[in-house]
Amino acid sequence: MAPDGVPRPDSPVQARLLHMLRDEGPLSRADVGQRLGVTRARLAADVERLSGIGLVEHAGPAASRGGRRSTLVRLAPQVRFAGIDLGATSISAEVVDGELTPLAFVEEPADIRDGPSAVLDRVQEILGKLQAEGTYSSLAAIGMGVPGPVSFRDGVPASPPIMPGWDGYPVRDTLARANGCPAAIDNDVNIMIMGERHGGVARSLDDVLFVKIGTGIGCGIIVNGQLYRGNDGCAGDIGHIQADPAGPACSCGHVGCLEAVFGGAALGRSALAVARSGASPWLAERLACAGAVGARDVAEAAAAGDVASLGLIRDGGRAVGAVLAGLVSFFNPSMIVIGGGLSQLGHLLLADIRSVIYRRSLPLATHNLPVVLSELGPRAGVAGASLLASELVFGSPGTAEAGR
Amino acid sequence: MAPDGVPRPDSPVQARLLHMLRDEGPLSRADVGQRLGVTRARLAADVERLSGIGLVEHAGPAASRGGRRSTLVRLAPQVRFAGIDLGATSISAEVVDGELTPLAFVEEPADIRDGPSAVLDRVQEILGKLQAEGTYSSLAAIGMGVPGPVSFRDGVPASPPIMPGWDGYPVRDTLARANGCPAAIDNDVNIMIMGERHGGVARSLDDVLFVKIGTGIGCGIIVNGQLYRGNDGCAGDIGHIQADPAGPACSCGHVGCLEAVFGGAALGRSALAVARSGASPWLAERLACAGAVGARDVAEAAAAGDVASLGLIRDGGRAVGAVLAGLVSFFNPSMIVIGGGLSQLGHLLLADIRSVIYRRSLPLATHNLPVVLSELGPRAGVAGASLLASELVFGSPGTAEAGR
Numbered sequence: 001m002a003p004d005g006v007p008r009p010d011s012p013v014q015a016r017l018l019h020m021l022r023d024e025g026p027l028s029r030a031d032v033g034q035r036l037g038v039t040r041a042r043l044a045a046d047v048e049r050l051s052g053i054g055l056v057e058h059a060g061p062a063a064s065r066g067g068r069r070s071t072l073v074r075l076a077p078q079v080r081f082a083g084i085d086l087g088a089t090s091i092s093a094e095v096v097d098g099e100l101t102p103l104a105f106v107e108e109p110a111d112i113r114d115g116p117s118a119v120l121d122r123v124q125e126i127l128g129k130l131q132a133e134g135t136y137s138s139l140a141a142i143g144m145g146v147p148g149p150v151s152f153r154d155g156v157p158a159s160p161p162i163m164p165g166w167d168g169y170p171v172r173d174t175l176a177r178a179n180g181c182p183a184a185i186d187n188d189v190n191i192m193i194m195g196e197r198h199g200g201v202a203r204s205l206d207d208v209l210f211v212k213i214g215t216g217i218g219c220g221i222i223v224n225g226q227l228y229r230g231n232d233g234c235a236g237d238i239g240h241i242q243a244d245p246a247g248p249a250c251s252c253g254h255v256g257c258l259e260a261v262f263g264g265a266a267l268g269r270s271a272l273a274v275a276r277s278g279a280s281p282w283l284a285e286r287l288a289c290a291g292a293v294g295a296r297d298v299a300e301a302a303a304a305g306d307v308a309s310l311g312l313i314r315d316g317g318r319a320v321g322a323v324l325a326g327l328v329s330f331f332n333p334s335m336i337v338i339g340g341g342l343s344q345l346g347h348l349l350l351a352d353i354r355s356v357i358y359r360r361s362l363p364l365a366t367h368n369l370p371v372v373l374s375e376l377g378p379r380a381g382v383a384g385a386s387l388l389a390s391e392l393v394f395g396s397p398g399t400a401e402a403g404r
Numbered sequence: 405m406a407p408d409g410v411p412r413p414d415s416p417v418q419a420r421l422l423h424m425l426r427d428e429g430p431l432s433r434a435d436v437g438q439r440l441g442v443t444r445a446r447l448a449a450d451v452e453r454l455s456g457i458g459l460v461e462h463a464g465p466a467a468s469r470g471g472r473r474s475t476l477v478r479l480a481p482q483v484r485f486a487g488i489d490l491g492a493t494s495i496s497a498e499v500v501d502g503e504l505t506p507l508a509f510v511e512e513p514a515d516i517r518d519g520p521s522a523v524l525d526r527v528q529e530i531l532g533k534l535q536a537e538g539t540y541s542s543l544a545a546i547g548m549g550v551p552g553p554v555s556f557r558d559g560v561p562a563s564p565p566i567m568p569g570w571d572g573y574p575v576r577d578t579l580a581r582a583n584g585c586p587a588a589i590d591n592d593v594n595i596m597i598m599g600e601r602h603g604g605v606a607r608s609l610d611d612v613l614f615v616k617i618g619t620g621i622g623c624g625i626i627v628n629g630q631l632y633r634g635n636d637g638c639a640g641d642i643g644h645i646q647a648d649p650a651g652p653a654c655s656c657g658h659v660g661c662l663e664a665v666f667g668g669a670a671l672g673r674s675a676l677a678v679a680r681s682g683a684s685p686w687l688a689e690r691l692a693c694a695g696a697v698g699a700r701d702v703a704e705a706a707a708a709g710d711v712a713s714l715g716l717i718r719d720g721g722r723a724v725g726a727v728l729a730g731l732v733s734f735f736n737p738s739m740i741v742i743g744g745g746l747s748q749l750g751h752l753l754l755a756d757i758r759s760v761i762y763r764r765s766l767p768l769a770t771h772n773l774p775v776v777l778s779e780l781g782p783r784a785g786v787a788g789a790s791l792l793a794s795e796l797v798f799g800s801p802g803t804a805e806a807g808r
Binding site: 159206219223226230242325326361 | 553562563610611623625627628630632633634635636637638639640641642644645646656658726727729730731733734735736737738764765766768769771772773
């Protein structure tokens, strides 16, 4: 029994069994016992315990392999986790079963600047609606990503630059109280890379970078299969690496930060500039009709062949590529995944990021380095948040307990 | 018994005991047994085994703590390791005892471009002389650092740019055969950071960068206390990160790489230029007398107040600082150590590196980030190489076996 009163596995064997059932689905007891190297009696006791706390159940006889038939065990079908991904301008929520299969996904616009009270109330309204619809009766755990640095241990945002009012707010404890279950929060990029590594394009890779290009730009880092947070928990803050010494001023007070050159906010400013200057007739027309232009309009304009918009995307890709080229030389990753809202610009953006990385970095580091788009796309965040939630209940070899 | 016929510890308890004795000196058996959580009988058997293979011995009664007196155990005093650090222009060699106490240190000029046969012959001559002087009768293991990428698993240099003739040469096996003991080789920066973390300024820190500024520039990386090599073993190759888009061409074919802007070779070229242009009367005079000027002359000139030389060092410090500022944002280390030959420029260089890092990186990542000079200085390489050698014999929780 953990300090929060929620029953959890009480041995490494139980934790490993839960992870196997989560990641592989129902398994025969004979198979599990063999793979975990435990006796039939020991496994029976462990299954009994996990069944007693409502996490697993028997599911009939296993397919015969000759000799005595074994029994299937599986995660209890009523187990539910919620994964929430707060963006600067959106809330995404997902409810999954114990095997992390999505049962419901909701995404709606929201402004993080409304502050924690309003935004977390809205999260509870969304969850309440999903509960009322029968998606779950109770949650085993909830995980959330937020668009800023987090003190993982304390469960609070830590001096987040674009989240006024959230600094030090007890987000984790608020979620836990409101939902009557364990909760965890992490930086959004950290949950995205964990989601992508568990069920996306970076499956099981050891040394991976996940670059989120949204309103801002950040990077998740996996080292030897484990999330790397850095000494103060702020590793991956690549949005403030200088991309262009002659570039625009950044909100952080420096000049030419990657985030000041590209990213959703910067692209919106550039779009407005080319619309007003007449360099883009397409964006000028959109500005005249809608009264505003943003990153989405640039994507649309580029798809329609607007030369200025294509140029903005290519320039942005080259700036991202230049910063990543340096990180490839330093970190020598096995894969770079590009995600976040602006990754919807797709292969046009990817082509320029790739070309700069492959041109600038040394051949030894790039000869087998895939630079790819996120496979989970807009679901990467909630998938990682659900995974984080499951680790709270199933235990973890490192992820959930790795915070400092 | 290992495949190479050299006896090693055959249990984790024995390996841990050897590490304790290496790092702490003689210990009482009662103390060791308690700390390792093993019975008196089990420990006696382990000590017996290690004594049988010549690695430990008894050293009389321990100081009384009341009750029955315990016995001291220590590493056998005849155990010897050799650590070799090949630079682009030098060979350093050290012989240490089992506790890694230096018994002899030799440094002499050498040109890595003479090729493996000539350079490794010279290494054996140095070792032969130390042996003839009685520093050792036989080596338990030998470790070596080389100034280029290494395939750790194969024990060979891997496409090293400044080591003509060394690519794929069986350096490890040559060393092992010549000295009749296990051998290991690694990149020079990797051994320097391990040396500095074991017995220098980065003692026991988790997330550290060691920046070597010698003829070239490279970076050692420690993540969670373990050396990080990257997916292809070439992590830390920061000499080819672009420091100045308008900078000089680099030998790698790109433009403005950090190594083309600063480092021993670049500083030598700059020194020649300011000597010839008349911008530095001091260097002009040295050039006239000696026929050449190099990095050492710049250091001397700067110490004598030569304005142009001071400027070269400050510009170099700023270029290094700009690259490191980006890496601080990405990696959020707990310490940056500056080492290598040019670190002898000392605090003048350090001041500019620091000022750029502290100015450019975000406060959260720098508020408690020490940027310091190597404590071991020219000994960092051989100290790390000796440590690497000791891990070959004493076993390791990660270092020696972490290569891929």
